[in-house]
Amino acid sequence: MPRRLPHLDDVWPAGLGRRLGAMLYDAFLVIAIWLLVAGLHLLVVRHLVGLPAEQVGTSAAQVASLRLIMLASAFAFFAFFWCRGGMTLGMQAWRLRVQTRDGGTISLHQAMVRYLVAWLSVAALGLGYLWVLFDAERRSWPDIASGTRVVVLPKAAR
Numbered sequence: 001m002p003r004r005l006p007h008l009d010d011v012w013p014a015g016l017g018r019r020l021g022a023m024l025y026d027a028f029l030v031i032a033i034w035l036l037v038a039g040l041h042l043l044v045v046r047h048l049v050g051l052p053a054e055q056v057g058t059s060a061a062q063v064a065s066l067r068l069i070m071l072a073s074a075f076a077f078f079a080f081f082w083c084r085g086g087m088t089l090g091m092q093a094w095r096l097r098v099q100t101r102d103g104g105t106i107s108l109h110q111a112m113v114r115y116l117v118a119w120l121s122v123a124a125l126g127l128g129y130l131w132v133l134f135d136a137e138r139r140s141w142p143d144i145a146s147g148t149r150v151v152v153l154p155k156a157a158r
Contacts, residue, residue, distance in 0.1 A: 011097070011151035013138035018094045018152060019129060025090030030074050037073050041066050079111040095153040106148050113146040 045056050057063065081088040086097040086105055098114070100106055106114070121128020121141045128141030135144075143149050 010154040014096050014132075014150040014152050015138060016129065016132045018096055019132065019140070019150060022088070022090040022094040022096050023129075025093055026078075026088050027090075029089060030077060033073050033077055034070050037069055038066065041069060075112070075115050078115055079108060082106055082111045082114065083108055091150075095155070096150055097153055098148050098150050100148055106146070110146040110148055114142040114148060117142040117145040 042056060045051055045062060057066075078088060081091075082098050083105060086099050091097060098106060100110070117128065118141075121131075131144075132138050132140050137149070139149060
C-alpha cells in the first residue's frame, strides 16, 4: 500500500541536470552490484557446474543467464529504493524523489514500468530523458509511462 511522502507542498519538478547527476551516482552503484553478480556467476559456473576456465563464457546459455541476472539485480536495486522511500542513493545526494502524481510511494508495477522505459529511453540515444526539456511538467518517458514524477526536495532546515 502506498504511503504518503512528506514535503509535498515544497517540491518542484526535477530538471535534466539533477537527473543526470543522480543517474551517474547510481550507475557507479549498479556497476559495483554487477561486478559482484558477475563474480558469483563465475563461481557458480566454475565450481558448481564444473566447467574448466577455458569454457567459461563460451556458451550462449552462460552469457544469457549472466545478462538476465544483471538486469534483474539492477531492477531489484531500483525497485527497492523507489518503492521504499522514493529515493535511490544517487537521488538522495541530488535531493530527488520519485513519487506518484498525488505524492505517494510508487508501486512495484510502476517501478517495473519505469525501469523498462528507462532502458528504452537510453537506447533511443537519451531522447527519453531529453524529453524533460520539452515537456511542460518536466517529465521523462519513464515518468509519463509509469504515471510518476521526479521532484526536487527542499534543502533541510538548519
